[in-house]
Amino acid sequence: EQDARALNPGFVSRMTRGRPWVRSKLAVSLDGRTALADDPALTVRLEGGEAAWRQPLRVVVDSGLRISSQARIFQGAGPCCIATLEADATKQQAFVAAGAVLLNLPAADGRVDLEALMRALAGRECNEVLVEAGPALNGALLQAGLIDELIVYMAPHVLGDTARGMFAIPALAAMDARQELKLIDLRQIGGNLRLIFSVE
Helix, strand or coil, X not given: CHHHHHHCHHHHHHHXXXXXEEEEEEEECCCCCECCCCCCCCCCCCCCCHHHCCCCCEEEECCCCCCCCCCHHHCCCCCEEEEECCCCHHHHHHHHHCCCEEEECCEECCEECHHHHHHHHHHCCCCEEEECCCHHHHHXXXXXXXXXXXXXXXXXXXXXXXXXXXXXXXXXXXXXXXCCEEEEEEEEECCEEEEEEEEC
């Protein structure tokens, strides 16, 4: 049973918990800081041609539709969804024209309800979710208990205390409120370290 669960954690998660298995990938400096936001396409770019690879369902979490409809994520191949609270049809039209599917979800504390999002993705038969996000979304997912695994690529650089951290979460009132992680893999890749943690 343990081997079967390890082989396909996403399917097991969707069947038993009603949500996908969630991995968050972060690239950080030695002092745990992240670089500025980019404009990712979030597509599979491996040798063999685009037809040889099935593109993932790409999902943008954007409660107020602040992203540009000209962003690279809408130019790439494969399906793209936007999880939002914004119901204004005029604002939505540019994204529909760009080929995006709008997921109008309930709110939680003024933001997209992330548990509702995971249920919606499970309803689309998504077994696994790979998160590539900034500290706000990563912090919200961590606080909601929705991250199962962290994949951290650590570069041998120091960015300083004015750079962004990995998780935007409130300061701890006591040490027993800290989030426990279990290191399950550590290896060097080029000049970087890759650390994989399970979230306890």
